[in-house]
Amino acid sequence: MAWDARKAAEIIEAHRHLDGPALPVLRALQDAFGYLPEEATAQVAEALNLSRAEVHGVISFYHDFRRTPAGRTSLKLCRAEACQAMGADALANEACAHLGTSWHGTTADGRVTLEPVFCLGLCSVAPAALVGDELVGRADWPRLAAALERCGR
């Protein structure tokens, strides 16, 4: 969704009563718009009585916050040790080759963004992935491709 200052103001208003509202506000904005554009920094700073530097600092600190739009489906592949022990590195290479992109990249057709994740808590059914909202355990490329297919529908 394109940035909409009025809608953003409503979202901010719905969360500003919280103690330490910055993270919930930014998360809600990103959930609504898909990313946090430059306008978000200024508007959140103004609304929460913070400096733009402080808000920029928060956005840039956390891996979840994006400053550019992502592809329609996110493919998060776990890169942590338990998944490494079950071939996560090879799976990541395979996924990169099939998608024609690399970490943090989006496929040319704008369909999939490939993100690393450090642990989904599926370390006993590794390697693990999160495709859109769908968890995939004992992942291999055919199972990931099938999950991506389901998300694309």
Next chain:
Amino acid sequence: MSSPRRIFVPADSAALALGADALATAIADEAARRKRSVQIVRTGSRGMHWLEPLVEVDTDAGRIGYGPVSSADVASLFESGWLEGGAHALRIGAPEAQPFMARQTRWTFERCGVVDPLSWEDFVAHGGGQALAQARAQGAEATLSAIIDSGLRGRGGAGFPAGIKWRTVRETQAAIRYVVCNADEGDSGTFADRMLMEGDPLALIEGMAICGFVVGARKGFIYIRSEYPRAIRVLEQALELARTRGLLAECDIELRIGAGSYVCGEETALLESLEGKRGQVRAKPPLPAHAGLFGKPTVVNNVLTLATVPSILIRGAAAYAALGHGRSRGTMPIQLAGNIRHGGLFEAPFGISLTELVDDIGGGTASGRPVRAVQVGGPLGAYFPRELFDTPLDYEAFAARDGLVGHGGIVVFDDTVDMVRQARFAMEFCAAESCGKCTPCRVGSVRGMEVVDKIIAGQNVASNLALLEDLCHTLRLGSLCALGGFVPFPVLSALRHFPQDFHRP
């Protein structure tokens, strides 16, 4: 008309990742086709993850398990009469009679996998709510004494006595105090917090409520990582349920979601994050127990610490303290992960050895190749070779061998692992997740990566190894928190126990 047969299908993330949702639908469809009356109950996981999805049927002879079940097996299961416990290749019998379950001593995970996590009736039928009632009846002082006497130590990794922390906060003069649950379970190889929150969230909520009651906090926060979407959904509903049923009368609890930062599992970084700031660690002192969230005295405890409190009060502090090894009292929910045949959750008294856990209970590697190394305690834990598998699970015993119990995760690697690569990854992870506040961690981790790269490339290996050791020394002594302070554990243990991997031609 007989009452519907209850079929338990886990909705734990590990089961979901192996198709449990589609399976539940397939079971309901097949039952309808056969005009069999069934009620599908979604539970947490028992913790036998190699059997997931593990479906249980509530037969006249008790619950009978079938696993691992895929949607393709459903028709044949009905055909075999599984609603009456019929024979089938996937039938495992009573789940609690499985050796993996029978060998456990469950306190924290007593209800997990058994109950519907969002059923108040199940919660009450399995003793839920009694501990809070007992705390209210006997008062804060007596409840605090029980927690101190139980010897319960923080399960997040540091192992600090929980009761002492509670007492510190209770004895402050502040008008406002907080309870914060650290549910930012970021260590690879650990998933006990996730399983508990998905399978028995009310245990955590009751434990937090008791903590709030004891220390005089009227507000609590659960800080959960965003990588746990299922646990977030379950907790949201469980909190609503707890609120309407009076569990949060003294201390209300709010759920907060992290934003993908490993260092926010460090308690002071977590507090900064809760306050809406960058998750940078604070220098200690002051301790959070004196000046924590918004500068107020705050108990910060891990999920497992808080969730164990109710069973300690009900079953007795002395009974809990009677279990364990050395100064590590009670039970530890151990997580068997990585390249392991029987992965999952195994709760046992402290003192159990790595050999028992990896070989006997875990059944060796999933790949069938020899076990070469295990990493215990997450990305900052040491790599242990087979020669150290006699180490008992005990905070002090692990520390004596330059290792960590941490949050109790054990990641198994087979003989294809390249330990110099694992050392490099530890530095890379530290560099990616460093909060940037202190120089040893921020700069040292990047330098560490570069030095290991040179070693891998065979450049001046001897002098670069000396530099790596020196750098680790600086990180260990000079970092503000455990991220930079502990990253030498995996790096130096890899070097010490697997030197051949660092000296390749």
